[in-house]
Amino acid sequence: MRLDNMLLAEGVAGPEKGGGSAAAAAAAAASGGAGSDNSVEHSDYRAKLSQIRQIYHTELEKYEQACNEFTTHVMNLLREQSRTRPISPKEIERMVGIIHRKFSSIQMQLKQSTCEAVMILRSRFLDARRKRRNFNKQATEILNEYFYSHLSNPYPSEEAKEELAKKCGITVSQVSNWFGNKRIRYKKNIGSKQTERGAMAPQNKMQFLSPQNLGSSSSFNMSNSGDLFMSVQSLNGDSYQGAQVGANVQSQVDTLRHVISQTGGYSETLSANQMYSPQGISANGGWQDAATPSSVTSPTEGPGSVHSDTSN
DNA sequence: GCTAATGATTACTA
DNA sequence: TAGTAATCATTAGC
Numbered sequence: 001m002r003l004d005n006m007l008l009a010e011g012v013a014g015p016e017k018g019g020g021s022a023a024a025a026a027a028a029a030a031s032g033g034a035g036s037d038n039s040v041e042h043s044d045y046r047a048k049l050s051q052i053r054q055i056y057h058t059e060l061e062k063y064e065q066a067c068n069e070f071t072t073h074v075m076n077l078l079r080e081q082s083r084t085r086p087i088s089p090k091e092i093e094r095m096v097g098i099i100h101r102k103f104s105s106i107q108m109q110l111k112q113s114t115c116e117a118v119m120i121l122r123s124r125f126l127d128a129r130r131k132r133r134n135f136n137k138q139a140t141e142i143l144n145e146y147f148y149s150h151l152s153n154p155y156p157s158e159e160a161k162e163e164l165a166k167k168c169g170i171t172v173s174q175v176s177n178w179f180g181n182k183r184i185r186y187k188k189n190i191g192s193k194q195t196e197r198g199a200m201a202p203q204n205k206m207q208f209l210s211p212q213n214l215g216s217s218s219s220f221n222m223s224n225s226g227d228l229f230m231s232v233q234s235l236n237g238d239s240y241q242g243a244q245v246g247a248n249v250q251s252q253v254d255t256l257r258h259v260i261s262q263t264g265g266y267s268e269t270l271s272a273n274q275m276y277s278p279q280g281i282s283a284n285g286g287w288q289d290a291a292t293p294s295s296v297t298s299p300t301e302g303p304g305s306v307h308s309d310t311s312n
Numbered sequence: 313g314c315t316a317a318t319g320a321t322t323a324c325t326a
Numbered sequence: 327t328a329g330t331a332a333t334c335a336t337t338a339g340c
Contacts, residue, residue, distance in 0.1 A: 132319045132336045155329085176328080177320060185318085198329065314340085321334075326327100 003111040012053045012114060048142050049118070056114045063110065067103040071096055135178075139168035147186075154183055 007013035038188050074095055078087050135143075146164060156164060161175045168175070 134318065134337065174319080178318095180329065180331095181319070188331090215329085315338100316340100317336100317338080319334105319336085322332085323330100324332100325330080 003108070006115055006118075007056070007111060008289065011049065012118060013054055052114060052117050059110050060107065063103055063107055067099065070103075071099050074099060087164055135168065135170060135174075139170060142167050143182070147179065147182050154179060273286070 002014060017293070019305045073093065078092055078095065081087060134140075143164060146156065146160070156179060158172075158173070161179075165172045165175045170178075
């Protein structure tokens with residue numbers, strides 16, 4: 001019975017559903033979903049599964065046919081024997097039962113070896129699934145957009161995760177992983193930048209408005225963040241107060257200005273101002289004062305860093 | 313080949 | 327149970 005259930009679940013037994021199985025689809029979704037390579041793997045998996053399915057059904061048919069033929073043969077023999085000796089219906093029934101039991105044990109072996117084949121195929125596929133695949137650019141942009149526009153509270157709800165997963169073509173757990181990685185790397189990057197600066201700025205304890213902090217902390221406290229988080233306006237030139245920061249930071253700003261002028265900002269779809277402007281963030285109730293992540297930080301770049309990405 | 317980036321996993325915590 | 331922190335393993339750019 002368990003074998004039957006498994007074969008049904010794997011789509012080997014039962015009606016064919018487009019040559020594949022629910023398991024294949026689930027495995028494909030879990031494998032990262034977004035890449036075209038994945039669909040190749042997926043179709044490969046389905047092809048092999050369908051091969052197994054075909055063999056299984058062919059063999060099953062053969063066994064059933066053989067079973068029927070053998071039963072008929074035995075019945076004929078018994079009929080012939082009935083001319084010489086009396087044969088009770090019970091005896092016939094018993095003989096048929098023996099034949100069916102024999103064939104059903106053979107069928108069981110077939111099911112067992114089919115299950116083994118499926119398990120081997122599945123384990124191979126699952127191993128492949130462990131292979132890390134980078135999300136495509138669009139997916140990363142969508143995730144970054146959400147992250148930076150919810151910087152004061154980068155904890156998407158289940159619904160938001162589902163929405164993001166759908167948009168990005170990845171699973172909800174991948175979205176969770178991404179946000180987990182993103183938060184920690186973002187924070188780490190900011191921390192390392194602050195350490196670099198050391199005495200330059202007062203110590204800032206950066207915290208997200210994490211579920212743990214929700215009760216006690218008011219927000220993602222970034223006050224006194226010094227030069228690390230320069231406002232968009234600052235970077236665009238006019239109001240930047242160089243006196244507050246060191247000369248090295250000023251040169252960074254120059255570099256960043258250059259980057260802005262070269263790249264035109266964050267992305268084609270989202271301007272830097274939209275993404276990281278203090279207005280946008282404070283509207284969220286998050287960042288305080290000048291504690292604004294630089295608009296020049298690309299989705300793959302942490303605040304204050306020109307290249308190193310704290311993000312995923 | 314080296315290194316940084318990044319997705320996934322694991323152990324731990326609140 | 328969701329989130330954090332550390333780490334692993336793979337990918338990608340040089």
